[in-house]
Amino acid sequence: MHRMTLHLWVLFLQVAIIVSFVNHAVADPLQNSLCFQQFTQKDGLSSDMVNTIAVRGKQIWFGTYGGGATLYDGSKNVWKAYTTKGEPIARVDDGDSITWKNLLAYNHVSVIVPDVDRIWFGTYFYGFGGGGISYYHFRKKPPWKRFNTNRGRAKKVVSIAVDGERLWVGSEKGLSVLDKKTEEWMGFHDPQHGLSGNFVNAILVRPDFIWVGTNGGISRLDKRRGIWKTYSNKEGLIVSEIKALAQVGRSMWAGGADGSLFEYTPIADRWNSIESADPLKNGGMYSIAVTNDKVFICRDNGVSVYDRETMQWGSLTTSDGLLSSTVFCAAEDGHSIWFGTDRGVSRLLFISRRIREGDEN
Numbered sequence: 001m002h003r004m005t006l007h008l009w010v011l012f013l014q015v016a017i018i019v020s021f022v023n024h025a026v027a028d029p030l031q032n033s034l035c036f037q038q039f040t041q042k043d044g045l046s047s048d049m050v051n052t053i054a055v056r057g058k059q060i061w062f063g064t065y066g067g068g069a070t071l072y073d074g075s076k077n078v079w080k081a082y083t084t085k086g087e088p089i090a091r092v093d094d095g096d097s098i099t100w101k102n103l104l105a106y107n108h109v110s111v112i113v114p115d116v117d118r119i120w121f122g123t124y125f126y127g128f129g130g131g132g133i134s135y136y137h138f139r140k141k142p143p144w145k146r147f148n149t150n151r152g153r154a155k156k157v158v159s160i161a162v163d164g165e166r167l168w169v170g171s172e173k174g175l176s177v178l179d180k181k182t183e184e185w186m187g188f189h190d191p192q193h194g195l196s197g198n199f200v201n202a203i204l205v206r207p208d209f210i211w212v213g214t215n216g217g218i219s220r221l222d223k224r225r226g227i228w229k230t231y232s233n234k235e236g237l238i239v240s241e242i243k244a245l246a247q248v249g250r251s252m253w254a255g256g257a258d259g260s261l262f263e264y265t266p267i268a269d270r271w272n273s274i275e276s277a278d279p280l281k282n283g284g285m286y287s288i289a290v291t292n293d294k295v296f297i298c299r300d301n302g303v304s305v306y307d308r309e310t311m312q313w314g315s316l317t318t319s320d321g322l323l324s325s326t327v328f329c330a331a332e333d334g335h336s337i338w339f340g341t342d343r344g345v346s347r348l349l350f351i352s353r354r355i356r357e358g359d360e361n
Helices: 002-027 351-357
Strands: 036-039 050-056 059-064 069-073 078-082 109-114 118-123 133-137 144-147 157-163 166-171 174-179 184-189 200-205 209-214 217-222 227-231 242-248 251-256 261-265 270-273 285-290 294-299 302-307 312-316 327-332 336-341 344-349
Touching (some): 050 336, 242 285, 285 327, 294 336
Parallel strands (some): 050 327
Antiparallel strands (some): 050 059, 059 069, 166 174, 174 184, 261 270
């Protein structure tokens, strides 16, 4: 009897261990994939505070606080910084910091968006007389061009979206529209002309609509009819400030400044709260990045990770290898995810995919 009891006890422990392992594997979308590389100013970044990241092939662009934009060319393993001081960077300060060499509009780069033939840069200016947007065109000489936002109306550009031959630019004063061919401003929208708030944090372009997240809710522009609609508490948004908008498969998500998540229901034409098992859901939100199989929600307490196939939640913090748990942005380059933090950049390598593809970079 004693031996049978002992045998059953051992068998019970083995089953419990297996179940525990399976449950952990299901609950952790990044199981067996945690291999980080870290990059700071010592490695080539122009500033350790990275607000935004954009990927164009082997080129990784970083928008920094105070350091302009940094380009990492993965094909050559070369880092290069671009600031208001020109290319190459001027050795002597001529005293005119706003109009130095006409590359970036300012050295606080808040948003970078790749386009077909150029890269767009939005800057965040704290004073008077500067700020705006710039682009780097791959086939023009010189490649850089800078101009103020809609006749200097806005200084703090925090969101940009490409819509064919139009560029939508969100700032602290509203939403501006640029004609890419003529490089002239076509229009402007503010709370007096349809927006839910004046500070435009996020822009999502869809075939028929422009969705805008502001400090006063969400606004939607019907592009064909030119009619705005506002979504707030009555339409399901229980927070006023929206920091992020993202297309997740066939769904559309919105993120509140307090960290809450919402999903849009087209039939009811309203937003519903996403109740999740996200361990970091109480953290404030900065941005949302979507890949083929995952959603990365960048917060002030780490990164929430949602596996779109298993519908399970996980998280990344400093205990997993991040340089900092204050994570502003994320971007995928095909075989890794780059995270911009207030202490540098952490790169999460997908080991299994790298081995399968034979990638040695």
